Amino acid sequence: MNIAHYFLQNHREILELTLEHLWLVGISTLLAVFIGIPLGIVSAHWPVWNRPVLGTANIIQTVPSLALFGFLLPVPWIGARADRLAILALTLYALLPVIRNTYTGIRGVDPAVVEAGRGMGLTGNQLLLQVELPLALSVILSGVRVAVVVSVGLATIAAAIGAGGLGEFIFRGLAMVNNQLILAGAIPAAALALSADFGLGWLEKRLRPR
């Protein structure tokens, strides 16, 4: 039985697990964006926060993913359901690129532009929303892109704790020494990562200020 045939035969389950995978990655990326961008703004504007915020995000990044799933298991509410746990872990991993790129993007805005804006009497919020964030947007987006691509890969490991996703195929395939099963998980995962990378990269280029 060749792979194409296998894919055709199991397209229902592959589709289901792909959607599950997307759900895990999508929700965790959204959370990371909503948490990470404000943290990046804070560390860019108040240098005191720069080290603790980026340092913590860095440390989280160094924890092996399987270990992180394990650590989070005893956490109440979170530990009760595998998908919550997986989403939290993926969010934590996605934070670093989002925070770091928000920080870099805002710090990279031409100081003359910021000074002119302040000198003309823009309030802090106006400066942030009309100048800093729009000019940092493409850099922030490239952080989100990294986060998504990494998450797609990491989310396969979430299957180890029963959170579903394309990792199901991979772990099943490993247990049964069945390469076709492994590929049924790995190929869609790679396709997801590549298309996210391509799509967000395209958006990033379009939003880059001249």
Place this chain on the structure above:
Amino acid sequence: MSANRKMEQTAAAIEFREVDYSLPTGQPLLRRLNLQVQRGETLVLLGRSGSGKTTTLKLINRLLSPTSGEIRINGTPTRDTDVIRLRRGIGYVIQDVGLFPHYNVERNIGLVPRIEGWPAPRIRQRVEELLQMVGLDASIAARYPHQLSGGQRQRVGVARALAADPAILLMDEPFGALDALSRDQLQREFLGLQRRLNKTVVFVTHDLREALRLGSRIALMEAGQLVSVLSPEGFLHSTDPLPAAYVQAFGEGLDSVAKRGSS
């Protein structure tokens, strides 16, 4: 009320009273600055890099706050004014222009009117008027800053500063980064504009020629202190060592520059 108005009329447009400014590290940048800028004059702050010119300028629109002493605008201490209101009433032009790269010329110029809530047709009309005032073609309105030459960019910067018709204009080496020809042209246009608009201008430069040409008075600064305030003519013929050293450093032909400026 009437006493208030009287005070506004008699007070200097801008007044520094015993102003000190030190960095948070304690390093002093300005010491005991006392200076008055009269309504409608162009006061040039002249001095070398690090003499405190830009610091002085930024104290006026409160981009910096004095360590001690106070700055008054029309008799009112700036620290008693809401900082956003204060800045919107003061035009600010800097050497690097600082146009918003993601806004086209029209939006850049119309920025303050827009955040002040002017209706769109009035903003458009004002932008048109300003473009003409600074010698730019109306067709430039849709362009982005990166599509402009250095001289055009600085004209847009000036137009933007004038947008909400502020009484005071602060200019920090606005023509410093331009080539000699553009600089000469913009200086000439500045003089024409100033004759028409009669703004109170504080103009920072390290170029004596520019100071003589544009200034009604020249405030010479050195190492964080005000050395003297002189008219262009007075500056040229001053026997004090520092003004004399400037005149000597800039060499021949200064007389004609000063005359052209005051004409």
